[in-house]
Amino acid sequence: MAAPASPSSDDPETLKALLAEERAENERLRQIILAMQRHRFGRRAESLPEDQLLLGLEEAEQVEAAGFADEENEPAKQEARRAKRRTNRGALPAHLPRVECLVDIDSTACPCCSGALHRIGESVSERLDVVPAQFRVLVIRRPRYACRACGDAVVQAPAPARLIEGGLPTDALIAQVLVSKYADHLPLYRQAQIFARQGVSLDRSTLADWVGRAAFLLRPVHARLLETLKHSGKLFADETTAPVLDPGRGRTKTGQLWAYARDDRPWGGSDPPGVAYVYAPDRTAGRPIAHLCGFAGVLQVDGYAAYESLAKGGAVRLAYCWSHVRRQFYDLAAASPIATEALSRIAALYRIEADIRGRPAEERRAARQERSRPVVEALEPWLREKLDPLSRKSNLAEAIRYALSRWQG
Template identity: 45%
Template sequence: MLNDLDIASEDPAELKAVNKLLAEEVKALSLKVEQLQHQLHGANRHRFGSKSETLDQLHLNLAEDKEIAEAAEEQRDPAPSADKSPKRQHSRKPLPDNLERNDTVLVPGDSCQRCGGSFKQLGEDITEELEYVPGRFVVNRIRRPRLSCSCCEKVVQSPLPSRPIERGRPGPGLLAHVLVSKFCDHLPLYRQSQIFGREGIDLDRSTLSDWVGRSTALLEPLADAIGRMVRQGNAVFADDTPVKLQAPGNKKTKTARIWAYVRDERAWVGQSPPLAWYQFTVDRKGEHPQGHLSGYKGWIHADGYAGFKALFG
């Protein structure tokens, strides 16, 4: 249509008509562009919808991993330093009133150790610990009365018992449930947060990340002890398996490795219980199993992977 117009004319009436036609043409083209954009958006959503959800989940998992690593570092070295970022603050929501409460009362004694006088109660501190019993939540309340001697007025109070996370709210059963759900059942923390929310328990994903990070730091000595016991055996079974490792910024994953070293003496009625020691690496270089089993003097059962050959010398 526009090719048929004579826009070289200087007649005001003709120029006015041309302007009108141009405006109509631009409006028609704009509507066409909007229509095509809408169709393209629908086609992309239909074709890449699951991919978009996967990317969203990837971002959440990356955030979880970062928060877990930060919490693990804080658990290993709680002392603040100038190089560390400010400690993250977690909002602590009140626990629902309908949860079962189990009280434990810690009393420092029946009489004053200084003068033998009797105690009178001044008040008490109550520490609530959220615990998970398979199938339900309960709240363990640790009650610690503050007592004053009626003779010498000395004030005493029992200390808090040892707990997995100092000044933390979760009990060991709840921590075990979160860890098993994440690492054994592959249930991301944001989904666990949603599940807890349906039970009336308001636990943010960042709070769960902090718990997981601190728990991994607490479990490191146990993992190291298992590794030492595995390498004390007369025979070790070694193998590796590929795992997908998230690669931020590349929009894809890379192949990492989980190395398994097993001590199992049941076949010859050995005295040691079966043990499995796992190590993670970002690649499959032979230096990894050589470092893991450095100094080992027993038998090694492994496949023909070249990375194990240096151990057979």
């Protein structure tokens, strides 16, 4: 039997199909280019870049403050500015120690009649002060005692325990190095430079050894934190890549840093907030299964398929994240009215959440049923309607499928 003839290149229907496919491919490539341009030249954050805004405000306030040097001869303006500062500043924390300084007159003789002045009151003001960090040497003396009667007994108090046996640092210094490195993002070589300015010569490798030993001793605390979080009714999980040194290859390899967090403060929860980070060399499904062994409850996640393995037993319910759904459309909004409309509909949900944040759980649930549910129920058929005419290869179709495939969660 002869094979059917292939469609002629001048067949109108074939040409229309080829043209539609070509347009879809061109649109997909254009979206890729726009995404790359945004990644290369645009801001990364999807929300207001608060850090950059604060930097701009700092500079503006510094320029403004520099201009007030001309007010020294204008008491009215100075008093108005002091009143504004008092309004914005508020009270200094009560737990801070107070060091009183008496500023008194030179003579208690009346400047008019030379009679004796008597005290009728006082003015009290508070200023925030700081004692710059300084190093000191903790000298530990342990006297030894011997018995003159027998000559054999020698008694001495045991040496205090140290985090690093035979090492120089106290527990407080090691804690300072850890907080500076991990909370304040101050690399060890910069800390070594700070020490050197006060004449303390410490090599970066020495500081690295302290950090490694402290991390080993903190392992039980980390394990206890993760175990406590797993007893929560709901958790948030996410992972991100982390470059890891790969000795011998002259480059880094890609590891994964998993975060498991709980924070119910914005919703009036009583459980204390916490987050535990777990490193893994890969991103396989077995990692979160091992990390969350024993957890039962709601797990809020992104669209990574590895989390679905946790839900197979029924003990874990997955709750997907609107932020990740929104991100799919955010990347396309510059060139797609459909993506812009999707962002607008999702923004309505965010506004409702902003209104009810901090209210009791039942009140929030009632508000969501009344206000959020209609928005969500209208969004699903709208997405399906917009998906039908789109090419399956387009990024917009992929974004819509991402949302619809996780709709129940």
